[in-house]
Amino acid sequence: MMDVIQVADLRKSYGKTEVLCGISFQVRRGEIFGILGTNGAGKTTTLECMEGFRKYDGGRIQLKGSVGIQLQSASLPGCMKPLEAVELFARWKRTKPDGELIEGLGIREFSKKKYAELSTGQKRRLHLVLALTGNPDILFLDEPAAGLDVKGRLALHERIRRLNRRGATIVLASHDMAEVEELCVRIAILNSGRIAFLGTAEELADRVDSRFVIRIRTEQGERTYRAAHIGEDLLRILESLKREKVEVLDVSVSRGTLEQHFMDLAKGA
Ligand SMILES: Nc1ncnc2c1ncn2[C@@H]1O[C@H](COP(=O)(O)OP(=O)(O)OP(=O)(O)O)[C@@H](O)[C@H]1O
Numbered sequence: 001m002m003d004v005i006q007v008a009d010l011r012k013s014y015g016k017t018e019v020l021c022g023i024s025f026q027v028r029r030g031e032i033f034g035i036l037g038t039n040g041a042g043k044t045t046t047l048e049c050m051e052g053f054r055k056y057d058g059g060r061i062q063l064k065g066s067v068g069i070q071l072q073s074a075s076l077p078g079c080m081k082p083l084e085a086v087e088l089f090a091r092w093k094r095t096k097p098d099g100e101l102i103e104g105l106g107i108r109e110f111s112k113k114k115y116a117e118l119s120t121g122q123k124r125r126l127h128l129v130l131a132l133t134g135n136p137d138i139l140f141l142d143e144p145a146a147g148l149d150v151k152g153r154l155a156l157h158e159r160i161r162r163l164n165r166r167g168a169t170i171v172l173a174s175h176d177m178a179e180v181e182e183l184c185v186r187i188a189i190l191n192s193g194r195i196a197f198l199g200t201a202e203e204l205a206d207r208v209d210s211r212f213v214i215r216i217r218t219e220q221g222e223r224t225y226r227a228a229h230i231g232e233d234l235l236r237i238l239e240s241l242k243r244e245k246v247e248v249l250d251v252s253v254s255r256g257t258l259e260q261h262f263m264d265l266a267k268g269a
Pocket residue numbers: 014019037038039040041042043044045046175
């Protein structure tokens with residue numbers, strides 16, 4: 001599959017603090033790629049360098065295709081009405097406002113308000129419409145669901161998937177594991193300015209030892225174990241409970257969520 005984004009040895013410092021210490025990754029055409037990291041890991045800096053908004057100190061970034069960027073809030077004049085902003089962006093992109101997009105993200109609900117009067121979620125929805133205007137080949141989203149309620153979040157995720165099915169490559173920065181797990185196939189985890197992991201969620205699960213979560217309900221309450229090898233470990237746990245004469249009522253086994261794996265990596269485990 002063709003790479004539409006290539007980032008090689010990207011370096012960035014703010015003053016004397018090196019925030020990106022030479023990160024490299026590629027994004028393939030048509031994928032939803034997640035950049036994960038805890039607060040301050042360097043996700044926004046990485047995105048802004050890729051978007052061309054921020055100068056970087058070293059390395060190389062190559063993009064192939066037109067770009068849409070979900071700008072941060074407060075980046076439009078406070079007195080501007082939502083549909084005026086949509087019109088302005090459409091003209092800038094030499095296209096017409098996309099009615100389906102405007103309806104799909106419910107912009108008309110708050111179209112009479114000024115930008116300064118919009119809620120965080122409404123601003124996010126508007127910024128998403130602006131980013132999507134002109135059907136960009138590559139879409140950058142920074143914490144897209146922050147400040148959205150459950151309904152807004154579901155609608156946004158559905159919209160992101162639909163766009164992706166139409167061929168857009170999407171790069172999404174988030175510290176929300178559930179969001180990344182739900183949307184992205186490949187992810188990069190940033191930790192202290194370096195890539196701690198690059199690959200699929202499945203590969204991440206395989207890399208971390210504690211892959212399974214075993215929950216055992218006993219007469220005394222529930223116990224939780226983490227296991228690398230489900231067969232041997234489950235047998236060992238059950239045998240030890242038998243020796244302790246603990247009555248087992250129920251056993252459930254699940255794969256740990258990406259969040260557990262991520263936290264292990266972010267902690268440098
Ligand atoms: N303009 C700036 N000047 C100085 N330091 C900055 C600047 N922007 C970011 N930083 C610092 O660089 C580091 C990385 O910030 P960045 O915003 O890229 O992280 P992030 O992973 O997006 O974090 P968050 O999840 O909190 O948004 C942080 O320590 C931050 O304080």
